[in-house]
Amino acid sequence: MTDDAGRIQPLKGHIVPVRTVQETNPEIEFADAYVVQIRQKCAAQVSKLIDATYPRDPSRPFTHLRRFVKEVFLPGHLKIEINQRGTSSSSVSSGDTENVGVPTIFALIQPPLPEMAQLRALLAPFVPTSPPSSSTTTTTSTESSDQSLDKFFLTTTIPIYPPLSAAQADHWSTTLWPTGYNAAFARATIAPPPPLLSATQTDISSKAAGFLRLACEVAREAKQLKRGRGVGVVVVDPAIASSSSSCDSTEQEEEDGIVAVAGDARFCAPGIDKPIENNNSSSSYNPNCEGGPECHAVMRVVEMIAIQRRSEDISTLNSVSEQHNPELSPLETRYLYQPASTTTAITTTTTTIEQPTSPAEPTSSTTTTTTTTRILPRSAGGYLCTDLDIYSTHEPCLSCSMGILLSRFRAVTFLRRGRLVTGGLASEPAAAATAQPSSEANTNRANNYYGLFWRKELNWRAMCFEFVQDEDDTEVEGCEEPGEYHA
DSSP states (O other), rough: OOTTSSSSSOSEEEEOOOOOOHHHHHHOEEEEEEEEEEGGGGGHHHHHHHHHHOOOOOOOOOOOOOOOEEEGGGGGGHHHHHHHHSSSHHHHHHHGGGGTTTTTTEEEOOOOOOOHHEEEEEEGGGGGTSOOOOHHHHHHHHOOOOOHTTTTEEEEEESSOOOHHHHHHHHHHTTTTTTTTTTSSSTTTOOHHHHHHHHHHOOOHHHHHHHHHHHHHHHHHHHTTTTTSOOOOOOHHHHHHHHTTTOOOOTTTTOOOOOOEEEEEESSSSTSHHHHSSSSSSTOOOGSSOGGGSSSHHHHHHHHHHHHHHHOOOGGHHHHHHGGOOOHHHHEEEEEESSSSSOOOOOEEEEEEOOSSSSOEEEEEEEEEEBBSSSOOOGGGGOOOTTTTEEEOOOOHHHHHHHHHHTTTEEEEEGGGGOOBBSSSSOHHHHHHOOSSSSGGGGSSSTOOGGGGGTTSSOOOEEEEEEEEEEEGGGTTTOOOOOOOOO
16 A cells, blocks of 8 residues: 555554563473571571582572471461471460570472481581581481471472562462562573563564555565465564664655565466366365475575575676576565665774785785675675565465574564464464464464474574554455464
8 A cells, every 4th residue: 555655554553572482382391399497696607507518500500499487488388387387486485495586487498408317417506496506416416206206397389480560479488488570580491581582573663564455565566476375574674763763764664664565476386287276265274285384485585685685796686686586576576676875874894914925015005895785795795694684475384483583683573464273473362471362372373383483492583573563454455364374
């Protein structure tokens, strides 16, 4: 859709972060731990003794758990147990004349757990029935029977990993062991750090609607030319896009940081016989009548950028179009080979030390290269799709989702109305994220939510956003209706 001046009108709506699969379906693991009742004034001494005797496992710091807890803050099941054993503060004060009024505290012994007999012998001098004097430590340890000491040693269950919310921390504190919640805690394997996620969302939110509208135009072109399904993607260099925000250029498209666009071309794949007649509906899908993932829009745009990266000679960039198979569409050619503007051209300087003619006469030469394309070649520092953002009309399939990660995109944004049963990025039903319905409501997606954009098993992660359109802007002309096909 364009205005009277021929400019593409952006979509109406807003972007929302896609939650990770670790957030929507967290792997909650628990472990057993010991709880020992000791004299409160011996807490520091006990802490040092435990650390020296049982070094902590660096892979499990347990910093979210309180190490020492007063009786009043214990979870309910432990309070009941110490009352039954007669070791609560009131019981000790009234029943032990030697330790009347001596305050106690409860120490947590976290995994890996030592042998109980060894732990009992180590902490026997610090339990309420034993005087804390060092001169009587040996005598007390020897004379204290196992039966008298056992009542001060309890067992509980603790969460291995930090809580994901304050509510979860409160629940664990009342049912397991007092747990702290730190919203700023670095949980890189669980979800993007909140400051980074917020900064990226702010960075792309102002122009996401325009980029997605262009992706819809690319999708419409692919469908009208009968090259493939109505799926389109746009790749943007955020560094160029942010710098163009302060420029008063009349050629706004040139200054928006778009480096490449691609439409679906699965019907152009070799060996496909009459694909339009067989796959002309989003509700029907026959993999034998359309090409594989290499013809999907995401894979094609990654290939375009890779070809440009490998083109070391800037002057020959326009000749590499012969390497594209299938050949580029008019819109793809226009954006892939548009030159960089004067405000975004990159200049690199290389100094080469030449072999001197004599030890006293070293020489050097300096070569300056100006990159006039929006996609930097490797000689100018370009590497895969690092630091680039991709916008898609549909949720990418599993293959394309992995292609996005392996190409090292910074962020991916897709239309919520373009969610697919075969998608690989969403981690929960749209109804769980917001109250708005989505195209997947009547599909057989079941629990196939992979959330590949941020998985702790993978060595690269990208931030992911959905574009939620306004109620009066739900129709996108040219885009393929959601179905059981792969995008």
